[in-house]
Amino acid sequence: MLSVRGLNAAYGRAHILFDIALRASKGEVVVLLGRNGAGKSTTLKSIIGLLRPLSGEILMRERSVSRLKPYQIARLGLGYVPEERRIFTDLTVMENLEVGRQARREDAPYWTPTRLFELFPNLGRMQDRLGGRMSGGEQQMLTIARTLMGNPAAILLDEPSEGLAPVIVEQMALTIRALKQEGLTVLVSEQNLRFAHAVADRAYIIEKGHIRYSGTMSDLESNGAVREQYLSV
Amino acid sequence: MTALAARNLCKAYGGVQAVDDVSFSVAAGEVLAMIGPNGAGKTTCFNMVNGQLLPDKGTLEFEGRSIAGRAPREIWRMGVGRTFQITATFASMTVRENVQMALLSHYRRLASLFSVAARQHREEAEGLLERVGMRDQAERACAVLAYGDLKRVELAIALANAPRLLLMDEPTAGMAPGERSELMQLTADLARDSNIAVLFTEHDMDVVFTHADRIVVLAQGRLIAQGDPAHVRADARVREVYLGSMHA
Amino acid sequence: MTASAILIQFLNGLASASSLFFVAAGLSLIFGVTRIVNFAHGSLYMLGTYMGCSLVEYFGRTPLGFWGGVLIAGLAAALIGAMIEATLLRRLYQAPELLQLLATFALVLVIKDFALWAWGPEDVLGPRAPGLDGAVTIAGRAFPEYDLLLIALGPVVLGLLWLLLTRTRWGSLVRAATEDREMAGALGVNQGWLFTGVFALGSLLAGFGGAVNIPREPATLMMDLSIISDVFVVVVVGGMGSIPGAFLAALLISEIKAFCIGIGEVHAYGIDISFSKLTLVVEFIVMAIVLVIRPWGLLGRAASVARGPGTLEDPLRSPSRHLLALGVAVLGVLVLMPVLGDAYTLVLLGDILVFALFSVSLHFIIGPAGMHSFGHAAYFGLGAYGAALALKHLVPMEAALFAGPFVAALGAVVFGWFCVRLSGVYLAMLTLAFAQITWSVVFQWDSFTGGSNGVVDVWPAAWLGSKTAYYYLTLVLATAGILLLWRMLYAPFGYALRAVRDSPLRADAIGIDARRFQWAGFSLAGLFAGLAGALYAFSKGSISPEVVAIPRSVDGLVMVLLGGIQTLTGPVAGAAVFTWLQDTIARNTDFWRATLGVIILILVLAFPQGATGMLRRRFAREQS
Incomplete structure (x- = not known):
């Protein structure tokens, strides 16, 4: 569904990513693990086109998207949920969803506000509330719902558990599993290993802009040395 | 001798009590870590100490003088140095010039109109960079440095003030494990040798338990435990709300 | 004033507010989404007025002809705006803010000369609105029917805009992009079409605002800059990007102006105060007060931090041996010039030296200090007038030459105190406001400044009277000023x-008092701009309010930006090229503004980092 090869990226003159290679198959939940500043967010931003890569190939369903603009990539069925949530604070919940709305796609689940409110019952109860007047957990739900309105076949989730209360984190994990059930491909970046275990099928570990490890979650479970070296909190 | 004393600090935003009646103190030469889950009030506490936020209630004293509500620049003048969670340096200057700026400010020579800034306090700046292991990069622009290196430049900038109190907000975030320990070891040595009080927040428990003399734990805006590392590690409440099973 | 007079003035204010609101709402919309402060917005208003006049003549003075003409003029402005966005501004969204501004100012020049070519230099009087050309009696006084219609039109347009922005998908997209256009793009919103659409709507409002005013005001070539400074004030006072704020501010300012006219001359305690003369200044005073109390305007909010790559500046290095050698060589040639060149060359070089000093003093605050001033001409003008008036009333020329910079520095100290409290676009607008206040005072205080005639017979002392002697004086003082800066x-x-520009947070944390340094920097820049102004006054022998006007401030920006804001020598090179170019074009074509505008546009599109910045980058690449 989604594959990345030889991705290099920089902010100004600071080289951040070095030859990143990743892939995610249809219906798979893949986690990109790493610390603050390891390059997780930069990887996701490069994939969605917010940061123009120095080099490398990004393929969405075998089609190269590395030269496209973010809106074109989004319309090809790739959704992006940013770390800082970036809710439109002046817009209501319904208006936020409206901004995300795109045409129906044959190869991806079709979302309407009604269906989304089944997945996120809290949002259904505050349809006219301004984005700026929601709690962190509610905003996190809204930012995912807003992206789903684009009917994506795959989504990028940047640190969805960051700064959330434990109960909300649990809810978030359930949501991601539900999206997998719908057939969505999910690439999620995380620092929280427990959360990663709860949602992911496979993991990559990124450190200082290099992919250091890749394997299934159960392999990672049994590999204490890798966890210790790259992830010890 | 007590360097920093916080008593009964309170701060609320929009009805949420971010910090609720928190008291702690740091002695000269002591390294104090402040830990707790996200949203526990660490950053709020920290920003009250460094002058970015005004406490609703409570007192904050540095060497017996109140610092609550003073501007960051006044707090610097009293002999406090700080590093930021997200590094803040002067991107259009070299590493050495960044430290030279701090030195020029420390010696109150910033208003000079006609001397050449790059020639002022050059040796002293290089000495400070030597201490944090950045001397070989002195000529590079801060804009192109790696994140871990910027953290070290920040420490050198803070040290330029010959501080008696050092405030460090997540000093090792974004650094590799080896680098982390090295930087905090350096900080701890400095604290002991130069009798500097250090207050830092941190998420890396290895760093905290290895290098802190004492730890205060916040949760939901309240102070739930404090004491030496062994004591805090054994505290049932701390394990429940923060450490979990991994650090037992 | 009687009660009925007060009522009539109040209604007058309401009627003026409507058109002002249309134009301001357009600017605000465009700024909100694209983050571009569009100087050319006033030019679209001007085109709306001209086109409105012509179209109504063409369709005939019937109600249908009138309203058809007004609407089509608005639509034509929308089309022009969309074309400007799609062909030009779209390429500049990633460019530095000041460069975008420069490009839109180049458009002002081009459009002004287009209007000159199409409608000629004489004012064009518009027709009255057929069917609404009478007056009604209100409280015993006559009040134009058309003005009543305008009063109603303001709230109607506000309501329509509100519906469009809050009740349609397009409106949601516009508001989303205003808040975070990058995120909107990542959600699949095609910014290209959205931006073009917003530009078209904003331009429609400008053109319509101009066209609807034809029964009240003649079309003139001056109206582009006069409306744009009014509109800047309205948008800033209301809060950038806030449509209701623009409405409120348009009302506030129009009412205050109407009452200033209504009050007229007042004699109190033996002093005559002319309130009607205050009209040119009063809006800027309102703006200065509002910005100091509410730095983001009445209904505005703190600007979100700009996302996207900022331009990185290299550390300041000592000048290389080559550069020093080049500098000495240039100075050598300049010293020998009275022997080598003719009188004409000497005068041109003198101008170049004066503007090099002006440009370097502007660079001092907009480059290293990061304070984007749109009103640096204020200090040039205060220097020129300070010197000229000191010579007329007080002291010999040698002393007057230094009185000029002193007056300029004094102005910069006072204005700077307000300016350092703001940043970004708001700072830029406030500097523009102070320059405009200075201009108004100079323009209207006939008895002291000579008003629009200016000051004549401002010649240097006898021993400096020859072209060569004055050239050397200019060379010494301008070079010394530049080297000192x-x-x-x-x-x-x-x-x-x-340090304060790079990271205010870090600067504060190491004990730097940002405002105090910025204030001192602003004042020093004013001092040296004043020296340039004083040198200019004595070189020309006479000065007029033009030395303080907006185009002079923009000239300075052009010099700095064309030369390259990231280098120290760039502003000097920019001043030389610009002054020479302006002189050459002015001698060879009647449409020098348009030519200059086109050249600026080409340069901006070709070298978005400035010419010397580009040269240096290429040089660095070859070396590495």
């Missing part, structure tokens, strides 16, 4: 200014 940038003071 540069030297300060290498000093701790200059570093402190850059």
Whole structure:
């Protein structure tokens, strides 16, 4: 569904990513693990086109998207949920969803506000509330719902558990599993290993802009040395 | 001798009590870590100490003088140095010039109109960079440095003030494990040798338990435990709300 | 004033507010989404007025002809705006803010000359609105029917805009992009079409605002800059990007102006105060007060931090041997010029030296200090007038030459106190406001400044009377001024200014009092701009309010930006090229403004980092 090869990226003159290679198959939940500043967010931003890569190939369903603009990539069925949530604070919940709305796609689940409110019952109860007047957990739900309105076949989730209360984190994990059930491909970046275990099928570990490890979650479970070296909190 | 004393600090935003009646103190030469889950009030506490936020209630004293509500620049003048969670340096200057700026400010020579800034306090700046292991990069622009290196430049900038109190907000975030320990070891040595009080927040428990003399734990805006590392590690409440099973 | 007079003035204010609101709402919309402060917005208003006049003549003075003409003029402005966005501004969204501004100012020049070519230099009087050309009696006084219609039109347009923005998908997209256009793009919103659409709507409002005013005001070539400074004030007072704020501010300012006219001359305590003369200044006073109390305007909010890559500046290095050698060689040639060149060359070189000093002093605050001033002409003008008036009333020329910079510095100290409290676009607008206040005072205080005639017979002392002697004086003082300013940038003071620009947070944390340094920097820049102004006054022998007007401030920006804001020598090179170019074009074509505008546009599109910045980058690449 989604594959990345030889991705290099920089902010100004600071080289951040070095030859990143990743892939995610249809219906798979893949986690990109790493610390603050390891390059997780930069990887996701490069994939969605917010940061123009120095080099490398990004393929969405075998089609190269590395030269496209973010809106074109989004319309090809790739959704992006940013770390800082970036809710439109002046817009209501319904208006936020409206901004995300795109045409129906044959190869991806079709979302309407009604269906989304089944997945996120809290949002259904505050349809006219301004984005700026929601709690962190509610905003996190809204930012995912807003992206789903684009009917994506795959989504990028940047640190969805960051700064959330434990109960909300649990809810978030359930949501991601539900999206997998719908057939969505999910690439999620995380620092929280427990959360990663709860949602992911496979993991990559990124450190200082290099992919250091890749394997299934159960392999990672049994590999204490890798966890210790790259992830010890 | 007590360097920093916080008593009964309170701060609320929009009805949420971010910090609720928190008291702690740091002695000269002591390294104090402040830990707790996200949203526990660490950053709020920290920003009250460094002058970015005004406490609703409570007192904050540095060497017996109140610092609550003073501007960051006044707090610097009293002999406090700080590093930021997200590094803040002067991107259009070299590493050495960044430290030279701090030195020029420390010696109150910033208003000079006609001397050449790059020639002022050059040796002293290089000495400070030597201490944090950045001397070989002195000529590079801060804009192109790696994140871990910027953290070290920040420490050198803070040290330029010959501080008696050092405030460090997540000093090792974004650094590799080896680098982390090295930087905090350096900080701890400095604290002991130069009798500097250090207050830092941190998420890396290895760093905290290895290098802190004492730890205060916040949760939901309240102070739930404090004491030496062994004591805090054994505290049932701390394990429940923060450490979990991994650090037992 | 009687009660009925007060009522009539109040209604007058309401009627003026409507058109002002249309134009301001358009600017605000465009700024909100694209973050471009569009100087050419006033030009679209001007085109709306001209086109409105012509179209109504063409369709005939019937109600249908009138309203058809007004609407089509608005639509034509929308089309022009969309074309400008799609062909030009779209390429500049990633460019530095000041460069975008420069490009839109180049458009002002082009459109002004287009209007000159199409409608000629004479004012065009518009027709009255057929069917609404009478007056009604209100409280015993006559009041134009058409003005009543305008009063109603303001709230109607506000309501329509509100519906469009809050009740349609397009409106949601516009508001989303205003808040975070990058995120909107990542959600699949095609910014290209959205931006073009917003530009078209904003331009429609400008053109319509101009066209609807034809029964009240003649079309003139001056109206582009006069409306744009009014509109800047309205948008800033209301809060950038806030449509209701623009409405409120348009009402507030129009009412205050109407009452100033209504009050007229007042004699109190033996002093005559002319309130009607205050109209040119009063809006800027309102703006200065509002910005100091509410730095983001009445209904505005703190600007979100700009996302996207900022331009990175290299550390300041000592000048290389080659550069020093080049500098000495240039100075050598300049010293020998009275022998080598003719009188004409000497005069041109003198102008270049004066503007090089002006440009370097502007660079001092907009480059290293990061304070984007749109009104640096204020200090040039205060220097010129200070010197000229000191010579007329007080002291000999030698002393007057130094009185000029002193007056300019005094102005910069006072204005700077307000300016350093703001940043970004708001700071830019406030500097523009102060320049405009200075201009108004100079323009209207006939008895002291000579008003629009200016001051004549401002000649240097006898021993400096020859072209050669005055050239040497200019050479010495301008070079000394430039070298002093540069030297300060290498000093701790200059570093402190850059520190505050690079990271206000860090600067504060190491004990730097940002405002105090910025204030001092602003005042010093004013001092040296004043020296340039004083030198200019004596070189020309007479000065007029033009030395303080908006185009002079923009000239300075053009010089700095074309030369390259990231280098120290760039502003000098920019001043030389610009002054020479302006002189050459002015001698060879009647449409020098348009030619200059086109050249600026080409340069901006070709070298978005400025010419010397580009040269240096290429040089660095070859070396590595």
